[in-house]
Amino acid sequence: MADLSSFFAPHSVAVIGASRTPGKIGYAIVDNIIKSGFAGTIVPINPREQEILGHRCYSRITEAPGPIDMAVISVPAAKAVDAVEDCARAGVKNLVIITAGFKEVGKEGLALEKQIVAICRENNITMLGPNCVGMMDTHTPLNASFAVNFPRRGDIAFISQSGAMLVAILDWSQYTGLGFSKVISLGNKAYLTESHFIDAVAADPNTRVVLCYIEDVTDGKHFLEVARRASRKKPVIILKSGTSQAGAQAASSHTGALAGSDLAYDTAFRQTGIIRAGTMAELFDLAIAFSKQPVPRGKRVAVVTNAGGPGIVTTDRIENQGLEMARFAKETVDFLRQNLPAESNIYNPVDVLGDANVDRYQIALQKTLTDPHVDSAVVLVCPTAVTDASSIARVIIDEHRKVPEKPVFAAYMGGESLAAGAKKLNDAGIPCYTFPETAIDAIKGMSHYRQILQRPASAGEPRPDNLYPDTVKQIFQKARQDNRVVLLGSEAVQVMQAYGIPCAPTELATTSDHAVELAEKMGYPLVMKIASPKILHKTDVGGVKIGLRDAVEVKKAFAEIMENVTRLLPNTEIYGIEIQKMMPRGTEIIIGMIKDVQFGPLIACGLGGIYVNLLKDVSFRLADGLTRAEIEEMLSETKAYTLLRGYRGEKPADIKTIVDMIARTACLVSDFGEISEIDINPVFAYPTGARALDVKITIA
Structure with a gap:
């Protein structure tokens, strides 16, 4: 957790770019600091002025008597880098950069922003912004912003990625009488992000409820850590606009097709205890309720x-x-x-x-x-x-x-x-x-x-036993050597087995004689499938044969599959034909994973089989920190759970094994960040045990 105590309660504040001209941003900031009742030292910085609003003015912050805890910068973007370097020389530890014209305007602005961040990191300076309205603390009190209004003292912390949203809410609060403890305009979030401030205000004794308006999350992993911790201290209510990139790409798997555009945020919020508001009205209705009532x-x-x-x-x-x-x-x-x-x-x-x-x-x-x-x-x-x-x-x-x-x-x-x-x-x-x-x-x-x-606090669960990551590394290395990102079915089964996930026995045959040899070893009946990473829907090209019961049928099926595929897809690379032990039917479910750009792997489970995309009976959780209790909860949210528990006289399925399969899948995708998609459909669940039949794995 970043220590932001001096950020919210500085003893001295300098304003770089201060002005004595009403209507200028530099004037408004100095005026707001004074009118907020700030009891510390106010230091205007402007080389053309001697005094501003009754306070002595200095040409540069390095000339001002120190120490100075915070500097608010409101100079053109081109001069901001020099101003930040001066602050570093002066020993300033907190910056609020109001100035716009950084990454929001293009490459040149992004380059300037990166320079500022580098200076801050090198000198251990915390920085809010740039391109923000500023910050306020009604209990210090301090209004280091150019907003028109300073809110009433209260116990609601409001963190906003939109400056316009923030000033509108402040104006509205004057009419309604709503009080705030802290108000933070995030701006470009170049250094301090929503996660840093959620962490800080959740520990603030003057704050009872935390509100956020965000358009994205800067660091998904850090956000998850902070959200889990903060939501147990205070209600954290977030209005999230826009969408994540989970499912925005054209996904080849069933899991990818099931993942909605905003799914990852919904899942992350629910799993970490964040309350998600659907509208601005709901955001503040909930804020008032939590602020006023037990x-x-x-x-x-x-x-x-x-x-x-x-x-x-x-x-x-x-x-x-x-x-x-x-x-x-x-x-x-x-x-x-x-x-x-x-x-x-x-x-x-x-x-x-x-x-x-x-x-x-x-x-x-x-x-x-x-x-x-x-x-x-x-x-x-x-x-x-x-x-x-x-x-x-x-x-x-x-x-x-x-x-x-x-x-x-x-x-x-x-x-x-x-x-x-x-x-x-x-x-x-x-x-x-x-x-x-x-x-x-x-x-x-x-x-x-x-x-x-x-909810019981998650103290971390022991990893399942019998995990063999070295085996998985070797399989991935072989695929990369072949310039493949999609594993063969037999390779995917080997990956599953390396992590203790039970699968139907599957082997790759390169000739018809080899196919017969594998078939005799496995036992009949069998399924045969074409092995090519370029063919996603094997049945469409005559690449699947089922119910094979002897060597003669296996040889015939091998020839027919090869003939069908080479005729329809003559230029497609074929690795052979996979021989799979045909399993008795069970309750069909799907287990899958798709990678979200912010929060990492999303695990899915639900009703499987050929109608999975039609029925869309599926639930999602983040793999990060996934517990067995959360897996059981995830299963219970699906209609598949009714079938698994036994429906219309059917025997209940082995739910414990399904939970273990999902837990092991979560370990696999957490251990191997290069896995971009997994699709295990169907999994046959039985009264005792379960087996994965068709497994697709895509790696980066």
Whole structure:
């Protein structure tokens, strides 16, 4: 973890490119630092000025009295390298480079950016940017940016790759009253990245929830390490725009075809405990919820409403989001029956009726919130002639204070007549929305985070035994010597066997006599397949024969396969014909891997066979740190799992062996980064054991 303590709380800040002209970026930065209430030393740097906004100005940072903890650079890109070199000479350890004109504009800018990074690395300088808005810490306090607004002090950290998004949110927060602990504009992420800042703010005592807007991840492996660690400390919520490159290339395997463009990020976020927001609204709705309310202990939600229709809508949303309608204890039901009108619904949702006054809300809330079967509550208020929105808000606040460990949300479903009550709730830390779906979605996000916290921490699992990487190296070396990137089927089976993955016996025959010899050794029946890395779909060219039962059939099949292939593909290199022991049918599944550009190998499993791409019953996980518990969870997400457990009287398959095969595949692709794709389809799963039949491996 990078130590960013002096970055967020410097004792002195220099502004290189400071200006005394309003409207200039250099002026705005100095002005913002002053107005933020920064208590340290402010050092403007400008060779043409003596003083800026009441602070003595220096020609160069090397002339200023030190030490200087941070320098904010706002000079043209062509002069930025000299400015960074001056900072290195002056012993500055933290830089914020506002200046644009680097890699975002082309080769020349990229060259300048690389020079700056090299200077920073050589002199142990941390650097934010370039091409960024800056950074803010409301608790230091410090506003080292050119943003118009300095946010209220709060406990939400916001990290944004988009400067425009950041300044828009800051402006919006002034209107809504939302407070932040830290705000970071990442810019080009040339040195410090989203991972460094997620790590830092997750350890920050002033931060309760971490928000990010990102368009990509700079270092996938570092991100995974940080995300796993950070998500156990604080909820980390990310809005990711754009797509990864997993599956963007034309993939030759089933696994590649199944991998969606944004799959790798979805998988990485889920596996590391990141909560993914789908929209900006959801990002900040969740931020408010986590900032203001405790995480619920479970999924059981109570609803109190003065209108039946909204209560039904809320109930539907609860069930659709995988939450549960709380079932009240008998004592709660009896109390509500005795104290609410006979027409009221005393079960969940509790309908206090349209003519409800504040007393009915209090009766309903005081009992439902203390019910042991309730984990969270949503209060719905629709405007009627007798609705006193402010008084109801006071009751909600008072009753929540009695049970502070249970989150409470409100939906004031109206406009001006409910505005004062809604404001009272928000000011008291009870999120109040216009519609109930937003409240339920927030509870869903918080409930999901509770599940993340309840996951056992991965301490690393022992590697499977009987792994022989040297054998795999030799096979890959032979393929490279032949200028091949696709292994022959027999070679792929040897790779599987070297890592303890059971396969149907497969051998390569170069002549018909050799084929008979191998067949007699294996035993019948057999399958024969053409062996050529250029032929992906062997059946299309008459390159497969099945059910062969004696030497005569083997010789005949060998001749027919060779004739079919040479006639249709006369110039294709053929290595021979593979002889494979024909296995009894089992439950067909697929195990595969495709390489993501950011996060590395993605392991897939699901329903296999000829309909794999049609049904797309598959689940993915990152190979990095994959545990057996995660593999079992991955399997359980597929329809194939229902078949594996035994369907309509069928015996259950050996799921333990399937899990072991996936774990060994994850080890294989982790050990050999040159593997770009693996496709094992089908795998026949039996009540005892399993066998891989068709294996394709592509290497870089």
